[in-house]
Amino acid sequence: MTILRQPTRAGVRDAAAKVTAIVPPSPLFVVEIEGVKVAFKAECLQPMGAFKLRGAWHRLTAIESDLRSKGVVAFSSGNHAQGVAWAAKRLAMPALIVMPSDAPKAKREGTLALGAEVVTYDRATESREKIAAALAAARGAVLVPSFDDPWVIEGQGSAGIEAAAQMQAVGLGAPTRVVVPCGGGGLAAGLALALPDAGITVAEPEGWDDMRRSLEAGWIEEVGASPPPTACDALQTKRVSELTFHVLSRRGATGVAVSEAQIRTAQRWAAERLRLVVEPGGAVALAALLAGRVKVEAGMLVLLSGGNVDLAAYGRVLAGIS
Known part of the structure; x- marks a missing residue:
C-alpha cells in the first residue's frame, strides 16, 4: 500500500476533536499500586468494546x-x-x-x-x-487497514489526548510512562505521537512479541513460523508495519512480553479491582505491570484496550481454570 502521508501529532489532535464530538471520553480509573497512583484508561468501555x-x-x-x-x-x-x-x-x-x-x-x-x-x-x-x-x-x-494507515494511527492516538486531560484533572499531572497492548502497533504509535514527553512501553504475548524484538534489533522482526497458541486473538499480528515501527523506534519505545498465565491474572485483577471486563489482548499491559515486567512509577498510564470476551472462556478465567 502506498502511504501518501505520515501520521502527525496535529492529526492526532484533529482526530481527538472528531471523536470527542461523537462519544464521551472513556473512563479513567486510578488505583494505588506499591504506594503509587496508577491511571488505567478503560477503552474496553467504548460503545463497541474497544479503542478501534x-x-x-x-x-x-x-x-x-x-x-x-x-x-x-x-x-x-x-x-x-x-x-x-x-x-x-x-x-x-x-x-x-x-x-x-x-x-x-x-x-x-x-x-x-x-x-x-x-x-x-x-x-x-x-x-x-x-x-x-x-x-x-x-x-x-x-x-482500511487495522494499523498500517496514518489516519488510523492518528485516530488511536486520540486516547492519549483524552487520558492526559483526565490525569491532569485528577491531580496526577502529565503521563510520564505509557504501557500499551501491541499487535500491529497502531495504538502504541498513536499514543507516542499524542504524548511526546512520555516513555512508551509496548506489551505483547510471549511468542508474539515481534514489536519488542523489532525495537531491540533496530529493524522489523517477524513472528516465527510456528508461534505458540495465545488467547490474545486481537494481537496475532505476524509482522508490524514500517509505519508503526518507525514512529515507535524514533521515540525510543521499548517492549515486554507476558505469559498466558500472567494475562489471565490481569483479567481477574481488572474484574476484582476495577469491576471491568477486559479481553486477553486488552489485558497484556496490565499483565506486564502486575508481573513486574514494567516498574511502577508516578505518572504511569496503562491502557485496557478492549473488552470483547468470549463468555465461556472468560468464565474459565474468572474461575481460575486454565
Whole structure:
C-alpha cells in the first residue's frame, strides 16, 4: 500500500476533536499500586468494546463524500472489524470485513449486528491482506487497514489526548510512562505521537512479541513460523508495519512480553479491582505491570484496550481454570 502521508501529532489532535464530538471520553480509573497512583484508561468501555472506533472514525470521515457510496473493506479478528462497522453504520457506508474463520463468535456476531458484511478466511493458509485488497479493488471501495494507515494511527492516538486531560484533572499531572497492548502497533504509535514527553512501553504475548524484538534489533522482526497458541486473538499480528515501527523506534519505545498465565491474572485483577471486563489482548499491559515486567512509577498510564470476551472462556478465567 502506498502511504501518501505520515501520521502527525496535529492529526492526532484533529482526530481527538472528531471523536470527542461523537462519544464521551472513556473512563479513567486510578488505583494505588506499591504506594503509587496508577491511571488505567478503560477503552474496553467504548460503545463497541474497544479503542478501534477511534481510528475507524478518523479514517472513514476522511474519505471524500463522493467515494463513500462504494464503502470500505477491512480485515480484522474482531475489534477493528467492529470499529469499522460502527463508523460505517453512522456514516451510512457499506462495510465488508475479512475475518478469520476462528474469530471469537462474539466479535463476529457484533460485527454483523452493526450491519457489516463478513467474509471469512483461514488464517493458517490464506492472506487476509490479499483477500481484502482484491475485494476492495473489485468494489472500488477504500481499504482500511487495522494499523498500517496514518489516519488510523492518528485516530488511536486520540486516547492519549483524552487520558492526559483526565490525569491532569485528577491531580496526577502529565503521563510520564505509557504501557500499551501491541499487535500491529497502531495504538502504541498513536499514543507516542499524542504524548511526546512520555516513555512508551509496548506489551505483547510471549511468542508474539515481534514489536519488542523489532525495537531491540533496530529493524522489523517477524513472528516465527510456528508461534505458540495465545488467547490474545486481537494481537496475532505476524509482522508490524514500517509505519508503526518507525514512529515507535524514533521515540525510543521499548517492549515486554507476558505469559498466558500472567494475562489471565490481569483479567481477574481488572474484574476484582476495577469491576471491568477486559479481553486477553486488552489485558497484556496490565499483565506486564502486575508481573513486574514494567516498574511502577508516578505518572504511569496503562491502557485496557478492549473488552470483547468470549463468555465461556472468560468464565474459565474468572474461575481460575486454565
